[in-house]
Amino acid sequence: MRTVVTAIVLLAASSGGCGGGDISREVGARCDTARDCDDRCLPPSDDFPDGLCTLDCQTSDECPVDTRCVDKESGVCLFTCNFTTDCSFLGPRWECNEQNERADQNVKVKVCVGG
Numbered sequence: 001m002r003t004v005v006t007a008i009v010l011l012a013a014s015s016g017g018c019g020g021g022d023i024s025r026e027v028g029a030r031c032d033t034a035r036d037c038d039d040r041c042l043p044p045s046d047d048f049p050d051g052l053c054t055l056d057c058q059t060s061d062e063c064p065v066d067t068r069c070v071d072k073e074s075g076v077c078l079f080t081c082n083f084t085t086d087c088s089f090l091g092p093r094w095e096c097n098e099q100n101e102r103a104d105q106n107v108k109v110k111v112c113v114g115g
Contacts, residue, residue: 027064027077028090029053042073049093049114054078059103068109070099078111087112 023029024038030050031041037053044051054076055062057069063077070078081087081096088094095115101107 022064022066023089025053027052027054027067028079030091040076042076045114047072047114050091052078052090057102060101068111069102070109070111071102071105072099072113075102078113081110081112084115 025036026038029037029052031037031053032043032051034041036051039055040053042048042052042054055064057063057075057077060067060069060077063069067077067079069075072078078099079087079090084095087096090112093114094112096110097113097115098108099111099113101109
């Protein structure tokens with residue numbers, strides 16, 4: 001019984017909340033240059049600690065699951081979140097903050113960016 005309870009707790013902890021999406025060369029991997037990514041690298045900065053592979057976008061329909069198109073860097077896909085802990089899979093300096101959606105700048109979405 002104890003093993004079952006432990007397994008359930010570990011599963012709940014690993015799947016918690018938004019974000020935590022699949023890190024890949026498409027979205028989420030650390031980078032210094034575009035050669036490190038499938039599409040685009042946002043090099044290390046205050047907004048993107050350690051750099052971030054991402055995709056250019058104009059709408060969220062162009063972004064992978066668990067990401068939204070935000071109005072930064074002319075439109076990029078960033079991981080969604082509810083809390084800063086949802087961004088911890090990217091590293092310690094990432095936070096969950098509201099940003100304007102690219103397609104409708106009156107809409108705010110919560111995504112992982114540097115803090």
